[in-house]
Amino acid sequence: MQTEAQASPAEAVEAPPPAKVIPIQAQVLPAVWNDVAPFLQLALDRSCGERTLGSVVRELAEGQAYLWMAVRGGEVLGTLVARIVPWDAYQSCEVWLMSGDESSAWLDPMDEAISAWAREAGCIDIRCYTRKGMERLVKRFGYQPIYTVLRKNLDGR
Secondary structure, eight states: OOOGGGOOTTTOOOOOOOOEEEEEOGGGHHHHHHHHHHHHHHHHHTSOSSOOHHHHHHHHHTTSSEEEEEEETTEEEEEEEEEEEEOSSOEEEEEEEEEESOHHHHHHHHHHHHHHHHHHTTEEEEEEOOOHHHHHHHGGGTOOOOOOOOOOOSSOO
């Protein structure tokens, strides 16, 4: 029986490097749109239909929302859309779209990037609208439930 230290080089498996998180400025959006749109649409498809891809791109283009993408080796692994919400007493960073593949490669650097941006913008917290599956993944960063949102469907959608 071989121990890990005795494993041959052919058997050694290196973990891929973590993804790099890049904030996307509105003027650069057209250049990356084909890479990020599928991730944004996936998140929208899992929502209750409040927004469309068109409304997301409009908010990004107008500077009402901000986009980050996680990239490794030229491949987009994940996206996040956030905005700054000015409450009466303070500001919050609100994450309202997040989607991607290989979350273990990009969640850590994404949390670091969005946290630094939110602090720089004067926010005292980050609020993340998410499904239960993503909630389990981000709890380790200190996210805790603060509200429960219930929905009663009135129009059959």
